[in-house]
Amino acid sequence: MHRTLARLLGPATLALLALTVWLGLVVTPPDRVQGNLARLVYVHPAVAWVALYLSFGTATIASALYLWRRTRSVTLDRVAVSAMEVSLVFIVLTLVTGSIWGRPTWGVWWAWDARLTSTAILGVLAAGYLALRRANDDPQRRATRSAVFALVAAINVPIIHFSVLWWKTLHQGATVFTANHTLKIHGLMAWTLLLSFVAFSLAYLWLLRARYRLEVARARRESDDLTAALAARVLEGRP
Amino acid sequence: MIRVALLVAGKDLRIEARSRVLASQVLPFGVMALVLAGLALGPARAGHSGAAPGLFYLVLLLVTLLAVGRSQSLERAAGTRASVATLGLDPAGVFLGKSAALALELVTMGLVLEALAVVMLHVALAGALVALPSVVVTLATLAAAGTLYGAIVGEGPVASTLLPVLALPAFAPLLIAGERAFSAALSRQAEARWWVITLVALAAYLAVGVLAYGVLEDS
Numbered sequence: 001m002h003r004t005l006a007r008l009l010g011p012a013t014l015a016l017l018a019l020t021v022w023l024g025l026v027v028t029p030p031d032r033v034q035g036n037l038a039r040l041v042y043v044h045p046a047v048a049w050v051a052l053y054l055s056f057g058t059a060t061i062a063s064a065l066y067l068w069r070r071t072r073s074v075t076l077d078r079v080a081v082s083a084m085e086v087s088l089v090f091i092v093l094t095l096v097t098g099s100i101w102g103r104p105t106w107g108v109w110w111a112w113d114a115r116l117t118s119t120a121i122l123g124v125l126a127a128g129y130l131a132l133r134r135a136n137d138d139p140q141r142r143a144t145r146s147a148v149f150a151l152v153a154a155i156n157v158p159i160i161h162f163s164v165l166w167w168k169t170l171h172q173g174a175t176v177f178t179a180n181h182t183l184k185i186h187g188l189m190a191w192t193l194l195l196s197f198v199a200f201s202l203a204y205l206w207l208l209r210a211r212y213r214l215e216v217a218r219a220r221r222e223s224d225d226l227t228a229a230l231a232a233r234v235l236e237g238r239p
Numbered sequence: 240m241i242r243v244a245l246l247v248a249g250k251d252l253r254i255e256a257r258s259r260v261l262a263s264q265v266l267p268f269g270v271m272a273l274v275l276a277g278l279a280l281g282p283a284r285a286g287h288s289g290a291a292p293g294l295f296y297l298v299l300l301l302v303t304l305l306a307v308g309r310s311q312s313l314e315r316a317a318g319t320r321a322s323v324a325t326l327g328l329d330p331a332g333v334f335l336g337k338s339a340a341l342a343l344e345l346v347t348m349g350l351v352l353e354a355l356a357v358v359m360l361h362v363a364l365a366g367a368l369v370a371l372p373s374v375v376v377t378l379a380t381l382a383a384a385g386t387l388y389g390a391i392v393g394e395g396p397v398a399s400t401l402l403p404v405l406a407l408p409a410f411a412p413l414l415i416a417g418e419r420a421f422s423a424a425l426s427r428q429a430e431a432r433w434w435v436i437t438l439v440a441l442a443a444y445l446a447v448g449v450l451a452y453g454v455l456e457d458s
Contacts, residue, residue, distance in 0.1 A: 067454065121408045121411055122408075124404070124407075124408045125405075125408050127404070128401075128404045128405040128408065131401055131404055131405075132391070132392070132401060132405060135392075135395055135397045135398070135401050136393070136395070141393070144454060144455065144457075145391050145392075145393060145455060148391055148451045148454065148455060149391050149405065151447075152387070152391075152409070152447060153408075155443070156408075159412075
């Protein structure tokens with residue numbers, strides 16, 4: 001059952017992404033004010049959701065559980081690094097899609113806006129996390145230090161979330177819901193937006209699984225290399 | 240914990256008083272960075288104090304990075320870790336002691352650089368004096384954050400290049416808060432929220448450091 005679901009994950013992701021593209025580019029009407037530019041709403045919010053909440057959240061929770069002695073396991077460390085790497089990819093995508101929207105709307109590719117700047121800082125933190133892992137050879141030291149760093153870096157996520165409320169920003173506030181929790185988008189546009197969230201969330205799970213398997217393979221190779229090196233050393237000592 | 244903190248702070252400050260690395264290397268670096276910041280803006284714009292708080296804090300961040308590297312290098316001296324482990328010193332106390340010593344060193348250098356900013360960047364002396372408490376609190380926060388990040392980076396061949404990558408994003412909110420508090424002091428406005436942000440960050444970094452320093456040292 002588990003393997004069947006895992007095998008279906010890739011094709012299901014691609015199918016839903018294709019459906020999102022078709023609905024977003026062909027079927028849904030252009031916006032009355034922004035025209036075709038508004039079609040980015042089917043990509044940018046969903047990508048940001050994966051970057052900030054799903055993947056960075058997964059990395060943070062896995063890191064916290066790793067630091068707690070009762071739940072500490074190498075699996076959690078592997079989940080954390082896999083999620084953080086996927087998060088970095090989606091943070092870059094968030095900034096790029098936002099920039100594409102910003103150029104015709106604001107007249108610039110980049111604005112010194114609180115949400116943009118704090119998201120860029122989160123990207124640097126995610127890159128720093130990966131650099132920190134590469135700087136440590138000892139697996140336990142690597143896992144502990146990167147877990148502490150991930151927890152400290154996670155403070156930036158609520159800052160990004162509330163930045164549009166705390167500061168006067170160019171970036172718009174909530175896109176999907178009003179302050180009274182009613183939908184701002186209706187009909188087919190709302191369904192396409194919802195579908196984009198599902199499609200990109202599945203894409204995240206697919207990438208996370210692939211990256212996790214890569215991490216397992218890398219650890220196995222490291223272990224095999226160590227065993228081979230030890231065996232060679234033993235043979236050197238024999239007459 | 241407090242006794243250990245005082246011991247470690249005293250140790251770090253004594254080493255600094257004898258070696259004078261901060262006074263002879265880090266402070267001149269800060270002075271040169273301030274001069275370069277003025278040159279980069281040009282004589283016409285550097286003379287206007289509107290840009291001065293931002294330049295001053297940018298220089299302070301660079302100085303902090305070097306001072307954190309220096310503070311961590313003291314722990315990497317041969318036998319230091321073994322001594323700490325043998326004596327069974329409370330890691331939380333070690334963190335607090337190192338943070339306190341670093342804060343004192345940063346405040347000393349900050350005072351010199353602020354005086355230079357008054358002279359070279361034409362910052363009003365009265366405004367600089369009003370801004371002084373916020374500068375001290377911001378530097379104390381930078382010291383706590385820097386000590387934590389220094390422990391996360393640890394030792395190794397890439398520690399000196401890794402530290403800025405990890406620490407500067409964390410320093411960015413402090414740069415903004417410090418700059419706003421300084422600007423508010425220069426224009427004689429009350430800006431309590433930047434103080435609140437800095438004090439909350441100080442409390443958060445001290446709490447995380449006290450909890451995590453032992454875990455980092457054990458690893």
